[in-house]
Amino acid sequence: MRVLHVITGLGHGGAEHQLDLLLRHLPDVDCEVAVLTDAGETATALRARGVIVHEVGMNGNRDLSALPRLTGLIRRGGYDIVHTHLYRACVYGRIAARLAGVRTVVATEHSLGDRMIEGRRVSAGVRTLYRATEILGGMTVAVSPTVAARLVRLGVDASRVTVIPNGIDANAFAYDEGRRAAVRRRLGIGMDEYVIGAVGRLVDGKRYGTLVDAFSQVDAVKLLIVGDGPQRGALEDLTVRRGVAPRVIFAGERSDVAGELSAMDVLAAPSAEETFGLAVLEGLASGLPVLYTACPALGDLDPDAAPGAREVGPQVSAWRDALADVVRTGPTRTAPPPAVHHYDIARSAADLARLYEALLAVHAEPALA
Incomplete structure (x- = not known):
């Protein structure tokens, strides 16, 4: 299967580090990465290992010109799954995947706190935008049961949340x-x-x-x-x-x-x-x-x-x-x-691969007449 991971930036950070680790351990999955903003040291490390990293060139949260670029990238790539990471990438990535016709969209929620998400306050506007774009995806992965509970409190349907914890080597x-x-x-x-x-x-x-x-x-x-x-x-x-x-x-x-x-x-x-x-x-x-x-x-x-x-x-x-x-x-x-x-990373990667397979199987089923 071909998977495009969409992430806000690829500098130093927990989510970036987790993505790097997952790509090292995901079994039988052909992965590429699209970075919206900063293609930093993690991007360099990924490319050194032969991972294709696409730079979308987004300038700021409201740079709507990034959306057609990302949509075109997804459409040309022929990906089976789009997997988004971090708030901005989840908002833009889910919309772009839907516009590009990809049915299987996964998001990982790395940074949702009780009051903050990625350094911004969880305001009424942030909640509204989060919920509005979440329904365009298929499943949200919470990195802990604590985050899963926060997602439900935010208004995400519990049936659309699964827990796959972060991993460590x-x-x-x-x-x-x-x-x-x-x-x-x-x-x-x-x-x-x-x-x-x-x-x-x-x-x-x-x-x-x-x-x-x-x-x-x-x-x-x-x-x-x-x-x-x-x-x-x-x-x-x-x-x-x-x-x-x-x-x-x-x-x-x-x-x-x-x-x-x-x-x-x-x-x-x-x-x-x-x-x-x-x-x-x-x-x-x-x-x-x-x-x-x-x-x-x-x-x-x-x-x-x-x-x-x-x-x-x-x-x-x-x-x-x-x-x-x-x-x-x-x-x-x-x-x-x-x-x-x-919290072995190999276990987390195997759980993620099983989730990919299950979601693809669901979308492969013919619609009822």
Whole structure:
């Protein structure tokens, strides 16, 4: 079968990373990708592996000229399925697929929170547009039961929602002593220094300001923040105001996240609203203790599935106390817990391939006279 994945951008991000992983593991599926806006590093990586990436060249949310370009691309490609990812791509991709005559349309909902979707507030207008275009598709994949429940509350019919969780390649994040040493040398971190780490896009919702505030009350450790985004300048200013700038390292976007995790001694994930919590699983796969405020991936499992993870309240004081506790304990590394293996990417890819086959079979059935 031929599948076109339509995604808003292909820079660094959880949805982009998931698409890359899925394309590595989808069995017997010929996939191409159409990117509406930024063809960044993920696009480069896909092309290096031989994946065809089409650039639609969309300029802004209201660039309606992108719609006929995307429609034409789909029509010429002869795809069996169009699979959309992220809000803008889902809106435009579902319409374009319908105009191009593709009957089997799947969407994956990566970023729907209770109040926000992809950094925008879930307003009445956003809800209306979401529901109006959702009915043009066939099935929406939620990356966790938490997201499935949010979709239903948004007004999506429960029969049009299925859960296929995000996946992780545990081996790719295995702890590596050599990587630890190399990353610490590059960043100027001593091998005996305790490092609190964070990985993610630097946006308001990730609440890294809370982490900096809590960190400023913990002595004799360093904070390594891996990622970039619009809040970086504000966070750098905050470290200066709190008097901890010399102890905080902003590493920026890194292609070797596994190496950065190996360099850390604990992973901190202070976001209070998540759709899955992939960074938490990546930290656990590296054997790290993990502190988190919200992680649907773990909330949907038995607590024993991730003994190395600790839920922390959203308050600065709660994070200060939790950080102080792990620093007192000192560095510890464990084998990846059962939660990591539960979310194996090969399993998620196989579930997605079965969904494709089931939807194609439905659409292949002749209509009743």
